[in-house]
Amino acid sequence: MANKCLSLALHGGAGAIPDRSHEAEIAFMGDLAERMRDRLRAGAAALDVAVECVQALEASGLFVAGRGASANSAGRFELDACVMDGPTRRAGAVAALEGFKSPIGVARAVMELTPHVMLAGDGAALLAREAGLDPIPDNDWFTPARRSPRASATDGLSHGTVGCVVHDGEGRLAAATSTGGVFGKRLGRVGDSPIPGAGAWADDVVAVSCTGLGEYFIRTAAAAQLAFRMRFAGESLATAAQAVLDDIAALGGNGGLIAVAADGEIVTPYNTRGMNRAVLKPDGSIVAEVLQ
Numbered sequence: 001m002a003n004k005c006l007s008l009a010l011h012g013g014a015g016a017i018p019d020r021s022h023e024a025e026i027a028f029m030g031d032l033a034e035r036m037r038d039r040l041r042a043g044a045a046a047l048d049v050a051v052e053c054v055q056a057l058e059a060s061g062l063f064v065a066g067r068g069a070s071a072n073s074a075g076r077f078e079l080d081a082c083v084m085d086g087p088t089r090r091a092g093a094v095a096a097l098e099g100f101k102s103p104i105g106v107a108r109a110v111m112e113l114t115p116h117v118m119l120a121g122d123g124a125a126l127l128a129r130e131a132g133l134d135p136i137p138d139n140d141w142f143t144p145a146r147r148s149p150r151a152s153a154t155d156g157l158s159h160g161t162v163g164c165v166v167h168d169g170e171g172r173l174a175a176a177t178s179t180g181g182v183f184g185k186r187l188g189r190v191g192d193s194p195i196p197g198a199g200a201w202a203d204d205v206v207a208v209s210c211t212g213l214g215e216y217f218i219r220t221a222a223a224a225q226l227a228f229r230m231r232f233a234g235e236s237l238a239t240a241a242q243a244v245l246d247d248i249a250a251l252g253g254n255g256g257l258i259a260v261a262a263d264g265e266i267v268t269p270y271n272t273r274g275m276n277r278a279v280l281k282p283d284g285s286i287v288a289e290v291l292q
Helices: 023-041 046-060 103-113 121-130 214-219 222-233 237-250
Strands: 007-014 079-085 090-097 118-120 161-167 173-179 200-202 206-212 255-261 275-280 286-291
Touching: 007 023, 007 046, 007 206, 007 255, 023 046, 023 161, 023 275, 023 286, 046 079, 046 103, 046 161, 046 173, 079 103, 079 200, 090 103, 090 121, 103 121, 103 173, 118 121, 161 255, 173 200, 173 206, 200 222, 206 214, 206 222, 206 237, 214 222, 222 237, 222 255, 237 255
Parallel strands: 090 118
Antiparallel strands: 007 161, 007 275, 079 090, 079 173, 161 173, 161 206, 200 206, 206 255, 275 286
């Protein structure tokens, strides 16, 4: 029997810039959550909604992913993404992708059109061309979402990621994450976002999407750690999520995450200056805000 508990969370990255209006981001996230609620109510699968949500976040130019990404130290736009389907634990990812509008769309193509989990660089771009996915006309297409003289590759303003986690009407879970990476990153740098178990995870227990200083999320296997704390240690969603962020903080990192459990419960903890997020609660209500 279908489970009619519909839940969704999306994020536009941890480390919200202080002393700046976030009205555009809040309005966009709220509207997007409403559209995704309509899709879920119409019977859409969690995987489809997660990918569609992240594609919209990428295309908006409001966040440090997709069109809003910034160039790396070599002046190139290398983008990363990962999608994971909870019921099957299939995953697809791209790293250091150049030349295509929707990294999450290419990640899904990796999952559905190849026997692999991740493709990088030229190999990811080749698959995108073969799949007929939309190319970027030139670098002028990008509209970097965050510009700050204080932003560096080590501070709390330096990173941004978008993501979505979904619990659909059949009880299925899915997660998707996409990023432009840290500002001024070295050529070829890959963070946590395209790595299943680090920046994203989905199984039959929980779906997770992370945002923050990716090296620390890799070193703690953040997304999978949360899931395994719930599965093997019996921890609650909130307890497991906070433990993961505490682990990251103990190593000197920061960030946040969104997660939805198999019963529809959602958490959105963070330990940065703020985090952009919107939540569709099981009762159908929506909250969109930039927590600071």
